[in-house]
Amino acid sequence: MKIAVLKERAEGETRVALTPETAKKFIALGADVAIEAGAGEAAAISDAAYTDVGATVGPAQEALKDAGIVLGVQAPDPATLGGAKEGAFVAALFDPFRERERVDAYAKAGLEALSMEFMPRITRAQSMDVLSSQSNLSGYKAVIAAADQYGRAFPMMMTAAGTVQPARVFVMGVGVAGLQAIATAKRMGAQVSATDVRSATREQIESLGAKAIFVAEGGIEGEGSGGYASEMSDEYKAAQAKLVSEHIAKQDIVITTALIPGRPAPRLISDDQIATMKPGSVIFDIAVPQGGNVEGAVADQLVTRHGVTIMGYANTPAHLAPDASALFARNLYNFLSAFWDAEEGRPVLDEEIGDAVRLTQGGQVVSARLLEAG
Numbered sequence: 001m002k003i004a005v006l007k008e009r010a011e012g013e014t015r016v017a018l019t020p021e022t023a024k025k026f027i028a029l030g031a032d033v034a035i036e037a038g039a040g041e042a043a044a045i046s047d048a049a050y051t052d053v054g055a056t057v058g059p060a061q062e063a064l065k066d067a068g069i070v071l072g073v074q075a076p077d078p079a080t081l082g083g084a085k086e087g088a089f090v091a092a093l094f095d096p097f098r099e100r101e102r103v104d105a106y107a108k109a110g111l112e113a114l115s116m117e118f119m120p121r122i123t124r125a126q127s128m129d130v131l132s133s134q135s136n137l138s139g140y141k142a143v144i145a146a147a148d149q150y151g152r153a154f155p156m157m158m159t160a161a162g163t164v165q166p167a168r169v170f171v172m173g174v175g176v177a178g179l180q181a182i183a184t185a186k187r188m189g190a191q192v193s194a195t196d197v198r199s200a201t202r203e204q205i206e207s208l209g210a211k212a213i214f215v216a217e218g219g220i221e222g223e224g225s226g227g228y229a230s231e232m233s234d235e236y237k238a239a240q241a242k243l244v245s246e247h248i249a250k251q252d253i254v255i256t257t258a259l260i261p262g263r264p265a266p267r268l269i270s271d272d273q274i275a276t277m278k279p280g281s282v283i284f285d286i287a288v289p290q291g292g293n294v295e296g297a298v299a300d301q302l303v304t305r306h307g308v309t310i311m312g313y314a315n316t317p318a319h320l321a322p323d324a325s326a327l328f329a330r331n332l333y334n335f336l337s338a339f340w341d342a343e344e345g346r347p348v349l350d351e352e353i354g355d356a357v358r359l360t361q362g363g364q365v366v367s368a369r370l371l372e373a374g
């Protein structure tokens with residue numbers, strides 16, 4: 001089995017889907033590993049680091065030739081995968097709901113697209129879950145970037161020249177990214193509060209030493225379906241807007257992370273609410289690539305509204321390329337190695353995970369989730 005990895009072609013993508021560590025592990029399973037020259041460069045991995053562990057480095061076409069598996073961070077254009085074997089697995093992020101045409105093109109090309117964002121949220125698949133590994137780093141980076149933009153200090157400092165007040169940080173959406181944002185802001189000495197629609201997060205917020213700010217009724221009981229939130233009722237949204245309005249005026253930094261699978265990110269902060277914040281405050285909207293939680297947020301731009309800076313990256317994990325690549329690559333290895341059939345010398349996927357992540361097979365779109373969405 002030959003595994004090929006190309007240099008990422010999407011704008012601003014600095015990550016790579018294979019590290020020397022995972023290349024070595026795939027080779028130990030019996031696979032041949034080929035990677036395009038320069039693929040690791042933006043993640044601070046040299047070509048020599050791959051050849052040192054036994055991988056082949058060369059031009060894209062050579063890497064792809066007869067590959068049965070292609071690994072990517074963002075799914076490549078199937079038109080560029082010509083040399084791969086008929087029915088080759090391509091494991092990457094596909095953004096399937098928004099990039100439906102690309103999925104159709106994968107079906108047409110006879111490739112088997114495996115969408116890493118469709119990994120089911122079951123205990124067995126935790127180590128394969130790229131959304132978790134990348135969100136964790138995004139939550140951290142958002143706080144660091146917002147702190148850097150903020151003109152004041154985070155921790156309380158008692159000095160001979162007087163006291164510096166601690167920053168107040170409010171985290172909206174307490175999934176993987178939000179929990180890491182809370183932990184990071186706490187470590188930096190801020191006073192942290194947080195909110196979510198899922199009631200299970202209250203205990204998680206409090207266990208990190210932050211204050212939980214919750215709408216009294218109408219939230220999602222427990223973890224929600226598969227750990228995910230859904231669209232909220234109009235009554236809930238109104239109660240949430242009122243709560244946010246009361247709280248946000250006193251905050252210095254707001255980090256928003258709220259997402260709903262298969263839908264645009266919910267709008268959590270309006271321009272009117274931003275107007276109540278103190279000048280110099282900073283809002284970091286992690287959900288900007290999915291449409292944004294904050295009115296006026298623009299990816300990769302510093303927007304100033306009412307003296308408040310609104311920011312967010314088009315690709316937050318790409319700002320931590322070496323760590324993000326290391327975790328992403330391990331997720332891919334954990335996934336494929338868990339199903340590796342020693343006799344066949346290739347992964348044989350099961351129903352629970354295979355059917356969840358498989359978008360295309362035998363020339364057809366086969367993902368139930370995608371077909372349901374129409």
Ligand code: NAD
Pocket residue numbers: 120121122123125126129131132135172173174175176177178195196197198201223226227228229230232257258259260261266268
């Ligand atoms: P996510 O990225 O889909 O969403 C981020 C957060 O935004 C979620 O907590 C969500 O409830 C919240 N949110 C959505 N709409 C909101 C709104 N209108 N207002 C406020 N908050 C809103 O979520 P995630 O980070 O991927 O994780 C969600 C949960 O799934 C977590 O509890 C996590 O521990 C769990 N999880 C489990 C596994 C596993 O078991 N394999 C893997 C990953 C995550």
